[in-house]
Amino acid sequence: MAVLASVTAMGLLVASGPRAALVETAEATAARGRTAHGGGTVATVGKLVTELGDGQYGACSGAIVDSPSGSVVATAAHCVTAPDSPREPVRAWFAPEYDRVGPQQALDEGWRVLAFHTPSGWDAERTLAEILPHDYAFVTVEKRDGRSIKDTYGANTLDFEPIGREGEVVPLGYPVNPTNGRAPLASCAGEVEVLTEATAHTANVGGLLLTGCDELTQGASGGPWLRDLDSERGTGRLVGVMSVGSGDGEVLARPFPERQGRKLLDRADAAAR
Numbered sequence: 540m541a542v543l544a545s546v547t548a549m550g551l552l553v554a555s556g557p558r559a560a561l562v563e564t565a566e567a568t569a570a571r572g573r574t575a576h577g578g579g580t581v582a583t584v585g586k587l588v589t590e591l592g593d594g595q596y597g598a599c600s601g602a603i604v605d606s607p608s609g610s611v612v613a614t615a616a617h618c619v620t621a622p623d624s625p626r627e628p629v630r631a632w633f634a635p636e637y638d639r640v641g642p643q644q645a646l647d648e649g650w651r652v653l654a655f656h657t658p659s660g661w662d663a664e665r666t667l668a669e670i671l672p673h674d675y676a677f678v679t680v681e682k683r684d685g686r687s688i689k690d691t692y693g694a695n696t697l698d699f700e701p702i703g704r705e706g707e708v709v710p711l712g713y714p715v716n717p718t719n720g721r722a723p724l725a726s727c728a729g730e731v732e733v734l735t736e737a738t739a740h741t742a743n744v745g746g747l748l749l750t751g752c753d754e755l756t757q758g759a760s761g762g763p764w765l766r767d768l769d770s771e772r773g774t775g776r777l778v779g780v781m782s783v784g785s786g787d788g789e790v791l792a793r794p795f796p797e798r799q800g801r802k803l804l805d806r807a808d809a810a811a812r
Contacts (some may be wrong), residue, residue, distance in 0.1 A: 590630040608808045
C-alpha cells in the first residue's frame, strides 16, 4: 500500500528555504539503515557549493565518477536548477574530502566547476513532482597542473539502469549544519527497494528507496549511493544519487538511465579542458 509522504529535495537554498514537493512513496521493505562508512571522509565524495547570485549560495553533495577525462562529478539535477531557482549557478566549486571546515573553505580550495549537465527531461520551468524522475546530473570540473580530479582522488564506477535490489548500498552525503555549515560526512546502509508503478507515485517510479537514514538531511542531495565501497581507496560502484527525503529517515536516489545517462556522461566528459 502506498503512503503519502511530504518529501523535500535535499539541497539548501540559503535565504529561500528548502525546495519541497508532495509525492507518494511505497512503504519500505529495505533493511533498516545504519551508519556505514566508518566515519571520517571518503576520498571521492565531496561538497558542491554553488553561487546563485544576490548573496545566495546552495550546498549539495557529489562524487567523482570514472570518465576518460577524469573531470566529471555526479550529483542531483536540482543542485543545478529547480523550479524555485531555474537559472544555472553563477559559479560553483566541488570540494572532495570536505570535513567540517565550513563552506568558505570549499570556495577557497574546491575544484572550479566548468560546466553543468542536466538531462533534457529536467525542465526547471515545470513543477518538481513532474520532473523528479530526471533528478540526476553531472558537473565538469577544472584540471590542476595537468592533473584531473580523478588523478588526484580516484573515481567511482558508474552503474546504469537497471539497478537490482540485491546487495548493500551505502548512501553518503554532507548535511548542512544550519549554524556554521560544518557537518561531517553522513551515511547509512541497507538493501534498497526499486520503486515501480505498482508501489509508488509516478514521480518516484524507478527511484531507489532506503529507510533509517535520519542523518542524511538537507545538503546531502546529489551524494552517491555506492555498492562495494572500498573505505581504504574511497571508491565503489555508484548506482544512484540522492534526490529527495521524507524528513523522517526515508530517502530516495535516482539511478542514471542507460541511454540518456551515457549520453549525458559523454557530454560532461567532452566539456573538460
